[in-house]
Each structure stands twice: as C-alpha cells, then as structure tokens.
Amino acid sequence: xxERHKPEAKRVGTARIELIDKRVELPIVEGSEHELGIDIxxxxxxxxxxxxxxxxxxxxxxxxxxxxxxxEQGILQYRGYPIEAVAEQLTFPETAWLIIQGxxxxxxxxxxxxxxxxxxxxxxxxxxxxxxxxxxxxxPMAVLSALINSVSCYHPELLEIGDEHHMLDAAAxxxxxxxxxxxxxxxxxxxxxxxxxxxxRNYCNNFLHMMFTLPFSSYEPIxxxxxxxxxxxxxxxxxEQNCSTAxxxxxxxxxxxxxxxxxxxxxxxxxxxxxxxxMRVIQLLQKIHNGEESIDSLVTRVKNKETLLxxxxxxxxxxxxxxxxxxxxxxxxxxxxxxKQDPLLDIARQLEEIAVxxxxxxxxxxxxxxxxxxxxxxxxxxxxxxxxTVMFAIxxxxxxxxxxxxxxxxxSRIYRPRQIYTGQKQRxxxxxxxx
Numbered sequence: 441x442x443e444r445h446k447p448e449a450k451r452v453g454t455a456r457i458e459l460i461d462k463r464v465e466l467p468i469v470e471g472s473e474h475e476l477g478i479d480i481x482x483x484x485x486x487x488x489x490x491x492x493x494x495x496x497x498x499x500x501x502x503x504x505x506x507x508x509x510x511x512e513q514g515i516l517q518y519r520g521y522p523i524e525a526v527a528e529q530l531t532f533p534e535t536a537w538l539i540i541q542g543x544x545x546x547x548x549x550x551x552x553x554x555x556x557x558x559x560x561x562x563x564x565x566x567x568x569x570x571x572x573x574x575x576x577x578x579x580p581m582a583v584l585s586a587l588i589n590s591v592s593c594y595h596p597e598l599l600e601i602g603d604e605h606h607m608l609d610a611a612a613x614x615x616x617x618x619x620x621x622x623x624x625x626x627x628x629x630x631x632x633x634x635x636x637x638x639x640x641r642n643y644c645n646n647f648l649h650m651m652f653t654l655p656f657s658s659y660e661p662i663x664x665x666x667x668x669x670x671x672x673x674x675x676x677x678x679x680e681q682n683c684s685t686a687x688x689x690x691x692x693x694x695x696x697x698x699x700x701x702x703x704x705x706x707x708x709x710x711x712x713x714x715x716x717x718x719m720r721v722i723q724l725l726q727k728i729h730n731g732e733e734s735i736d737s738l739v740t741r742v743k744n745k746e747t748l749l750x751x752x753x754x755x756x757x758x759x760x761x762x763x764x765x766x767x768x769x770x771x772x773x774x775x776x777x778x779x780k781q782d783p784l785l786d787i788a789r790q791l792e793e794i795a796v797x798x799x800x801x802x803x804x805x806x807x808x809x810x811x812x813x814x815x816x817x818x819x820x821x822x823x824x825x826x827x828x829t830v831m832f833a834i835x836x837x838x839x840x841x842x843x844x845x846x847x848x849x850x851x852s853r854i855y856r857p858r859q860i861y862t863g864q865k866q867r868x869x870x871x872x873x874x875x
Contacts, residue, residue, distance in 0.1 A: 446850030447503040449477065462487055473508050490858045497755075501686060502852070506539060506842050507678045514759035518678060519543070523762055532643050532673045533557060533615075536838035539678050540611055540845060554643075556612035561637035561646065563620050564594040571628045580625050580830045581710040585703045587621045588614070592699035599697040601848065610698050611841045618837055619643075622830045623650035644669040647834075652822065664777040665821055668770045672817060675763040675810065676832050678839025680756070684708040684715065685836075685843050690855040692844040705840045706833050715829040715836075718815035720750040722825055725784040725816075735790055743800050751788075751812030752795055758805040767813040774820045785816050 449469035455478045457464050464487050467479040477500050484490050493499045508517045516523040519538055526535055530544075533554050537545040545553060570590050574583055591613070592599055598610040620637055627634045627650075635653045637646050644666050652659035661669070679685070687708040692701040709715035727733050742749045754761060775782055792808050795801040818828055 446852070447505045447846070449475075449479075449503050451479075452476075459487060459489060471503070473510070484858070490860070492860050496686075501681055501855070502689065502847070504681070504843070504846060505542065506846060507680045507839070509680050509756050511754070511756040511758050514757060514762050516679070516762050523675065524766065527671055527674050527766055530674065532670055532677075532835075535674045535677050536611075536615055539838040540608070540842045553608075553612065556609070557616040557643060558637075558639050560613045560616040561620055561639070563591070563617060563624065566594065567591065568624075568634070571624060574628075576629055578629070579710075580622070580629075580827055581706060581715075581833070583625045584618070584621055584830055584833060585706040585710075587625075588618070588699055588703040588706060591617055591621075592697065599699070601698065607698075607845055607848070611838075611845070614698065614702060614841060615837050618834050619647040620650065622827070622834060623647060625830070626651055626824075626827060644673065648821075662777060664774050668774045668817055668821055671766060671770050672814060672831065673835035675766060675814075676835030678836070678842065681843075682714065683711070685839055688840040689843050689847050689852070692847050693852050693855040695854075698841065698844055701844045702837070702840050705836075709829060709833055709836065715832040717750055717809075717811040718818070718832070719825055719828045721788075721811050722784065722815040722819065722828075724750050725787050728787050729783050735787070735794070739794060739798070749791075749795075749806070752791075752801070752808055753804070753806040754809045757807065757809065760807045761809045763810040764808045764813060767810065767817055771813055771817050771820060774817065778820065780820065782816060782820060784819070788812065788816060 449471045451467045452470045453468035455466045455468050457466065464483065466483065469477050469479050471477075480491055491499070506519065508520070509515065518526055518535065519542055521538070526538075530538070534545060534550060537550065537553050567587065567590060570587060571583070595613060598606075598613060601607045601610060624634050633655055635650045638649055641649055645661060648661045648666065648669060649659055652661075681689075684705040688701045688705040691704040692698070712720055724738075728735060728738065738747070738749070741747045771782075771785055775785065792812070795806060795808065801807075814832075815825075815828055818831055819825075823831055
C-alpha cells in the first residue's frame, strides 16, 4: 500500500539562469526513470519572475509515483509495470488496486476489494428519479457528471476522508457505481427496463449484463467480448497528467471531496480534444465509408491544414502509442470471433498505412493513438457512439482516484497558476453621461 508521503524527485545539479537584472540558481531534479527538470518553485520569490508556458506543455505540475510515459520510445507503465504485461495478466479490479494502492494486491486483498465492488454496485433507489429529470437526448457525459455528484449526497460519510480504509471505501464506491450509472443511463434513454447488477458476475461481465440484458433475453458475453472490455478499461486506467487527471488534482487541491474532483474530471474528459476524440474517429471513418470524402482528399486537406486527422498524433507520444497495438489486435480477435466484417476497420488500416509511410506524417511523428482503434472496438462490442466517452470515464476512474489520493496523502498545496497580464493598464471610470 502507498505510504502517506509526497513524491519528490532527487536533486542532481544546479541550473543557472541569467535574467535582465539578476542571476538565479535553481535545482535540477531527476525522476526514477531519469527524467530531468528544473525546480522553479522559488523562482518568483527570489526574482519576481514567473515562467510562461501556454497549456503547460513543458510544466511539471507535480511529482507522482503512479504512471510513467516515455513518449519518444512509446513506453507506458503503471507503477513500474509495462502496459503490455498489465493488459495481458491482470483484471480490471487488480489494475485499479495497483494504480490506487501502489502494489499488486495479495489474494486476500483482491478478494476483499472485489467483494467491495460487488457490494457497492447498487445505486440508492432515490437516484432512479434523477434519470427521469433528463431529456431523452441528454448527453451521457452530462448525466454521468451530475449523477456522480448526486451519489455523494446519498453517502455523506464518504465526503470527509480520514484514513486509508475510508479512502478505499470511497474509491470502491465510485469504481463500482460508475458502471451502474452508465448502464442505467443507456437503458433509460433507449426506453428499456433497467437491469440491476448481478452479484454473481465479475466487474466487466456485470457491466455488459446491465447494458444488454432484456427481460426476455439474458445477455451472456462471449469470452472474447469480455476480454475486449477488460482490455479497453485497463488501457484507459491512467495516463499521467492529462487534462482530466490534472483537473481532478486541481479540484482536489482545494480540499474538495473525491466525488467533486471526479465529477469535474468527467466534464474535462467530455471535450472532443480529450475523451471525445474516439467518437470523432468513428464519424470520420463513417464519412469516408458513406462516400462523402475519399481517403486521398482527406489526406490532402490534412496536409493543407484544413482539417484534423482524428486519432493521429499525441501531445506526449512521438512514437506509436503502445495501447494502439493492443487495441488493433483486439479488434481483429473480436470481429473474427463474431464472424463480422467492419468496413470502418478496413478504412482505418488504409489510413494507418498512409501515415506510417508518408513523409508528412513521419516528419511530424503523427502515429495512430489510443483513440484510433478504441472506437472500432467499442462498436464491435455493441456500445453506441454517444457512450464512447462514458466508457473512457469508467476506465479512467482508478487514475483519477489515484491522483486525487496522491495529493491527499501528500498534503498538496492548493493549485494557483500565474499569468502574464496583457489587458488595459489602470484607468478611471468615466461617468455614465460621458460614455
């Protein structure tokens, strides 16, 4: 289990910065995977200067023990374990425990955590009325964010976390209930009867059961579909300081409870440049399939900077996203097992072939990312397009919780970024009659 401490990089040298009117020395720090950074925490206090880094592209907002990414080499690790090994050998509850608690669970710990997830799957019956308050075409991410905050109202004992056991209780509630909220939303907006969680089923099987079972037909996912769902959730479980995770940490730094921080993270994930990108990929592929645009014309427009090629490129990865290879293989396995052919997958392969051979994409290091094949996999499983980002949120829940908990354990200061002001200088207010 993670100890209550604040992760810190070790000091390995000194950086000297020459400013207009002074000189300053700042520590050079190194992480456990030899990442180097300049610790600027005392810069403003000692010089009056701040750094300007639009969109935090070069700014480390925290030290963290959770996830390591090497974008140049295409490496992703959860707590030191390569994503390929995690995806092959662990279940989603094991992965969630690893990310939140720092070590792989023992047999007893996994049994206890799985029991917690089972026991906490039900929603308070009062919450069923909340679903009635949304129109049939309400965005599922809006429902998810609202319901997460609503859940906390029925569990006030989880709002003030005092120790590790209390934190794990809240974490299990969120990880378990988020899939129930998602399944209930799907049923409500498809006009189908709500299906309650089945305590005899495992995490992924139970979610698929709640989504697709009908009164006259119990849904039993085949092993390949269940494995695909497990893979999807594990590959999305954490990804360092992305937009939604940084949002969870920022909200949590104010002392806000775990439910509020996670609800805010859901809203951040909602954006098309973050969690909504896999929907854009499917829409793009469908447009090509419908004959509204050819692959050649799309590539030309991308090169002319007239449009984005959704599913390609990444802020961190300058090589193949390691998750992409795993998702691509899973797409093939599921479609083969279901004896289906998806024309969108064929189009995706053609686009990938162009990207890995065209100098324009190679020079800019625009390789397929996790969103490129994840939508096709969800489509094969039967998840509707408007639920794709919700699925992302279910998978990312352990990462949001772990990052919130890391700040809670370390006593993080409240986040308060600075800015370079470019507005009007001080001026006087003219009387209304003179304006």
